[in-house]
Amino acid sequence: MEAESSFTDAKDEAVDEWSALLCTQLNGSKNLKEKWSNFKKLTKKNENNLVLPFLDSNGNILFEEEDKEKILEDTFFKGNHLNANNFDNDFYTEIMEKYINITLSEEVEEEGYMNEEISRDELEGSIAKLKKNSAPGPDNIFTELIINAGDSLISTLLHIFNKSIEEGRIPIQWKRANVKFLKKAGKSNYNHPSSYRPISLTSVLGKTMERIITTRVECYVESENILDIEQEGFRHFRSTTNALLNLTQSILDGFNLDNFTLAVLN
Known part of the structure; x- marks a missing residue:
């Protein structure tokens, strides 16, 4: 009982200190943006997202990482929704025909920008939208490297991106992803794969180029009123x-x- 009482007192003291620090930081903020920034820093959760041991269908506890990986793989990447036989081929054919008609239309040719080389302004604009401190993809390239890139690296990336468009190919590393599993909030236990959600960490270079192409497509789609x-x-x-x-x-x-x-x- 004495140990429990001491623990409760220490916890209450820590909560009071944290509250006082939060109030001090917020009161010292110069504007609303700084207040919000300080609040997020002080309330950010540093949660351990390690996948806990699973219970299999027989009630056995699985501690080995390989066993847990197998269950996660079967749950999220081998479901019926990924079976090619479940896709609507007629719908797919219809959409592909529309896509080909759009890409070959006179309007696209007249607009020009859809098939032009990527400009330096487009590349730098896409880089400016990258999020700092993002985890890298399979190529282990961090966003900070691209954000702080000098003229030489920018020119090299511009050449790679335009070569990719010219040849109609993208590096295999840009198609891959490191999949991480995060705990869903509010679950009573984390011994089942349904208590986790997967996120894919993809190549920052791939995302940079994707944003450029997406911006072009969005501009065309909106200007031509293609969407409902x-x-x-x-x-x-x-x-x-x-x-x-x-x-x-x-x-x-x-x-x-x-x-x-x-x-x-x-």
Whole structure:
């Protein structure tokens, strides 16, 4: 009992010290941005994300890393959703035909930028959006190296990216990923793979080039009004908030007109 009481006192003292430090840091902040930055630093969780031992179907405890890796692989990478036979070939063919028609259309040729070489401004703009302190992919290249790249490295990357577009190929390392498993919050135990979620750490060079191509595609798709006007997801300056506002407005309009409003959600 004495040890438990001492532990409780020490814990309460540590919490008080942490609260005092948080208040001091927040009160000393010069602006809202600095307040938020200090708050995130002081409340950031440093959680150990090691995968704990699993229980197999027979109730055996699996401690070996190879055994845990096998269960995670079977759970996340060998499911029926990855079976090629489950894909809708007709739908795939239809989408590919639309894609080919778009890429070969006169509008794309006239726009020019879709097939132009990547410019230095595009590359530097993509680099500027990289997140610092991100974990590297299989090529072990850190974002800090690219963010602080000098003229020589920028020129080399520009040559590699344009060569990739010219030949229609990308390095195999850009297609690979280091998969990490993070614990889901609020789980009662972590002895089952469903208590984890996988994240893929991909090549920073691959992500840099992807952003350039994505920006070009987004610009064309938006300027040509290819997407449905009501699509909110995966678009700049659009969000679920817009969708909720539109739904709310439709309900209010129907109410004012003494009509019913139907919604199909999945």
